[in-house]
Amino acid sequence: MLRVGIIGVSGYTGVELARILSGHPQVRITVATSRQHAGKFLSEIYPNLRGCVDLTCTNPATEELSQLADFYFTAVPHKTAMDIVPPLLRAGKKVVDLSADFRLRDVSVYEQWYQQHTSRELLPEAAYGLPELYRERIRASRLTANPGCYPTSVILGLAPLLREGLIDPATLIIDSKSGTSGAGRGASVASLFCEVTDGFRPYKVGGSHRHIPEIEQELSVLAGSQVTVSFTPHLLPVSRGILSTMYARLTRELDLAVLHKLYEQTYRDERFVRLCPAGSVPATQHVRGSNFCDIGLALDRRTGRIIVMSAIDNIVKGAAGQAVQNMNLMHGFVETTGLLGAPFFP
Numbered sequence: 001m002l003r004v005g006i007i008g009v010s011g012y013t014g015v016e017l018a019r020i021l022s023g024h025p026q027v028r029i030t031v032a033t034s035r036q037h038a039g040k041f042l043s044e045i046y047p048n049l050r051g052c053v054d055l056t057c058t059n060p061a062t063e064e065l066s067q068l069a070d071f072y073f074t075a076v077p078h079k080t081a082m083d084i085v086p087p088l089l090r091a092g093k094k095v096v097d098l099s100a101d102f103r104l105r106d107v108s109v110y111e112q113w114y115q116q117h118t119s120r121e122l123l124p125e126a127a128y129g130l131p132e133l134y135r136e137r138i139r140a141s142r143l144t145a146n147p148g149c150y151p152t153s154v155i156l157g158l159a160p161l162l163r164e165g166l167i168d169p170a171t172l173i174i175d176s177k178s179g180t181s182g183a184g185r186g187a188s189v190a191s192l193f194c195e196v197t198d199g200f201r202p203y204k205v206g207g208s209h210r211h212i213p214e215i216e217q218e219l220s221v222l223a224g225s226q227v228t229v230s231f232t233p234h235l236l237p238v239s240r241g242i243l244s245t246m247y248a249r250l251t252r253e254l255d256l257a258v259l260h261k262l263y264e265q266t267y268r269d270e271r272f273v274r275l276c277p278a279g280s281v282p283a284t285q286h287v288r289g290s291n292f293c294d295i296g297l298a299l300d301r302r303t304g305r306i307i308v309m310s311a312i313d314n315i316v317k318g319a320a321g322q323a324v325q326n327m328n329l330m331h332g333f334v335e336t337t338g339l340l341g342a343p344f345f346p
Contacts, residue, residue, distance in 0.1 A: 001026065001027065003028055003068075004029050005031040005071070006021075006031070006033070006072075009032035009057060011185050012181045013320050014034075016321075017320040018046075018049055020321060021324065031058060031068040032053075032057055032058070033060065034059065041057075042056070062087050069093070072096075073096050073098065074096070081097050085102070089143060095144070097144070098323055100210065102126035103145040105124070107120045114210065125142075127144045131322075147318075149182060149242055149312070150244065151214045152312060152322065153312045154219075154231075154310070155222075156273060156293050157246055158222070159222055162223045163222050165223075166250060166251055167306060169219065169225070171247075172247070173247045175244070175247075176232070176245070177244075179240045180235060182242070183235075200234065200235070202232050204233055205232055211231070212231050236284075240313050241288060243283070248305060248308075249304050253304070260278055271336050274295070281298075281309055284313075286311065286345070289316060290313055290316055291322065291339045292317060293311070294312075295309065
């Protein structure tokens, strides 16, 4: 039985990790940290875990923390993770980090979008935790950088086309919508019920969202050349889910059936990527609470553009579920263990 620690359990990602891991047959959560809620039962903070996770939140010192588990998830804010992760690695532990601290390979890009990086020596060894692209690297890694939620939906949606050179990257426009849990659990006027319900709005407009460099990094690898995208996120009046719609001009005329076949071949062995039948589209309510990414395709003959649509649950495949998928790979478990539950509906 693998002893697992969740560092930063009190946010939405942390509690989702606890929920998923509570049903994992090969792990036991032995420590869950929270400075704010130290001394409280986790089920007191999140009653949905009552009878599932009977654990008291603690706030141990770093040197004590490394003795309490064998594998760690760091679900903490950016900058915090780069201070916590190195001592855990020195103690011989493996880590999946859910912040942005180890996702960007170029430290200058990280510092441009975030802040100074104090653990830059770990960037070359951190595996980018998208199993569908980097499975073998993740297996061999002691540190995996869990992708962001928007990048997960975008990269999985565009990977087959960019690998085959079937779209012009310069024409890429990405329009994404997310539920309010993506903003975290901290109190904010912008995410109050009356500010969100019955409304729909964009945010971080004009190329200012921090997921842009991560998206561009991975799309550039797939395309074999530098990719710059137009990306606009929107806030949906729902708790969970991301729907990304991506538009790009095809490099040659292709039938939709041919493109559909390409996606079928690309993802035929990927348990968590589901291609929608021709003529149907993905929806956030069809992946809610699951580790699935649903992808749909359409052609706009008038403009010569392909439209790729992808839907994920932002705190499962976009965060905690994918983190558990990475843990399974890193520790030699069957990759799907603990993650095969059907989506919630309705």
